Amino acid sequence: MLDAKFMRENQDLVRQALENRHANWNLDLFNELDEKRRMFISQEESLQAKRNAASKQIGALMGQGKRDEAEAAKEEVRKINEQLDEISKQRDEADGALRDLMLRIPNIPDASVPVGADENDNPEIRRWGIPREFDFEYKAHWDLGPELGIMDFERGTKLAGSRFYLLGGAGARLERALINFMADTHGKRGYKEWWCPALANANTLTGTAQLPKFEEDLFKTTDGLYLIPTAEVQLTNIHSGEVLDASQLPLKYCAFTPCFRSEAGAAGRDTRGIIRVHQFSKVEMVKITTPETGFDELEGMVADAENILQLLGLPYRVICLCTGDMGFSSAKTYDLEVWLPCYQGYKEISSCSCCTDFQARRANIKYKDPDKFKGTRYVYTLNGSGLAVGRTMAAIVENYQQADGTIKVPDVLVPYMGGMTVIGKQD
RNA sequence: GGAGGAUUGGCCGAGGGGUUGAAGGCGGCAGUCUUGAAAACUGUUAUGCCGAAAGGCAUCGUGGGUUCAAAUCCUACAUCCUCCGCCA
Numbered sequence: 465m466l467d468a469k470f471m472r473e474n475q476d477l478v479r480q481a482l483e484n485r486h487a488n489w490n491l492d493l494f495n496e497l498d499e500k501r502r503m504f505i506s507q508e509e510s511l512q513a514k515r516n517a518a519s520k521q522i523g524a525l526m527g528q529g530k531r532d533e534a535e536a537a538k539e540e541v542r543k544i545n546e547q548l549d550e551i552s553k554q555r556d557e558a559d560g561a562l563r564d565l566m567l568r569i570p571n572i573p574d575a576s577v578p579v580g581a582d583e584n585d586n587p588e589i590r591r592w593g594i595p596r597e598f599d600f601e602y603k604a605h606w607d608l609g610p611e612l613g614i615m616d617f618e619r620g621t622k623l624a625g626s627r628f629y630l631l632g633g634a635g636a637r638l639e640r641a642l643i644n645f646m647a648d649t650h651g652k653r654g655y656k657e658w659w660c661p662a663l664a665n666a667n668t669l670t671g672t673a674q675l676p677k678f679e680e681d682l683f684k685t686t687d688g689l690y691l692i693p694t695a696e697v698q699l700t701n702i703h704s705g706e707v708l709d710a711s712q713l714p715l716k717y718c719a720f721t722p723c724f725r726s727e728a729g730a731a732g733r734d735t736r737g738i739i740r741v742h743q744f745s746k747v748e749m750v751k752i753t754t755p756e757t758g759f760d761e762l763e764g765m766v767a768d769a770e771n772i773l774q775l776l777g778l779p780y781r782v783i784c785l786c787t788g789d790m791g792f793s794s795a796k797t798y799d800l801e802v803w804l805p806c807y808q809g810y811k812e813i814s815s816c817s818c819c820t821d822f823q824a825r826r827a828n829i830k831y832k833d834p835d836k837f838k839g840t841r842y843v844y845t846l847n848g849s850g851l852a853v854g855r856t857m858a859a860i861v862e863n864y865q866q867a868d869g870t871i872k873v874p875d876v877l878v879p880y881m882g883g884m885t886v887i888g889k890q891d
Numbered sequence: 892g893g894a895g896g897a898u899u900g901g902c903c904g905a906g907g908g909g910u911u912g913a914a915g916g917c918g919g920c921a922g923u924c925u926u927g928a929a930a931a932c933u934g935u936u937a938u939g940c941c942g943a944a945a946g947g948c949a950u951c952g953u954g955g956g957u958u959c960a961a962a963u964c965c966u967a968c969a970u971c972c973u974c975c976g977c978c979a
Contacts, residue, residue: 505941509948516948519960523909538959545959707938840938
């Protein structure tokens, strides 16, 4: 959520920023509701002031035994209350309408973000590693995985439907190995690990802005809870409603969770393999920082995600999302894209964003620094994948396949695989 | 799932319709005393919103209700604690 006062006072800037995002929003409606709301507030409060004074007077009159005067005053207050009811109703309406609008306005891109229309305008920042040249007929993971018996798409579909899959034997082990490797590696770099619920309530999901605008992307339970689409939701909301001390910051958190996505509107895209599925594992990173350090911490978070890919020896590139391709909450996003032979191209495997105070305002996360300022200020929140486990597995299967149809286990994963160096056909 | 009990400021804890935004204590901050510190003493110490300001409004778990007036009465819900049942 943006700051209403900031929007009121910087309309041209806000209008331009949202235009660059191709976000259509109604400035006139905002101005109207904002003005209405403030008008009703001052009307309501002056009536309340009148009522409070009169009520106090009644108490005094009763004390002096002046019954008749007290009764007359009561009648007076009843009339005030009638007016108040009407005004309060209108104030609530204006309040609600403004909030509904505000919750659906995306964050303002940082000035350093390139202006662009869509994914084709995302500049490449750097590359690491060299895509492998195969001297044999290489296979896509959706072919090689089932051949080795480490992936089973047909039975996954039988159990839960399309876009679900099974991992078997060394495949299941590789999933756990990747999770542990990633979480351990981030832990060594200062991220505190959490275990958290896979379900979240509507308030929590509003804090990180999956709600109200993107409800159709989520799985919902009959109890009104939602399956989390990413641990960002839980890690960021851990401190919702809290006032942190500047000395605690930055907080660096990570968590492994399953992630659930309905993939509504993705029909026909990435239908093969484990690239786009309803449930996948992810190790997520979240940072909570001061505004001063937020964007530096973003660079650090990208480096932490790159570290995983480098240790795994997977070629990748870093791109910066342009204004037209960024996510709703983000002020600046870097994507890491891993080389996938089956696509003969790079595919997103991590997305790291600085959300400035956009989520903090929704989730009400503040900090205090008495030496620097009075009162409290909103923190900056950052999140990044470190990494998506399913896509990492696909990348390993494809990039580490060998001519004999087996898969070499990356060196750093061997200890996590119990010493296994090659994944062959499963029994 | 059933039966009880609880929820007040940074923390503990009073208050059970009317100058109670809320006693008292602890903690924090400032000062007196002291060479310095401790102790003692004195003062001070919530947040949000509207407003140019003066000032005002709201907030005692959350939402409704009763009343001229609610921390205080009623009600629903949430959370925590104890006991029972069930369960990995």
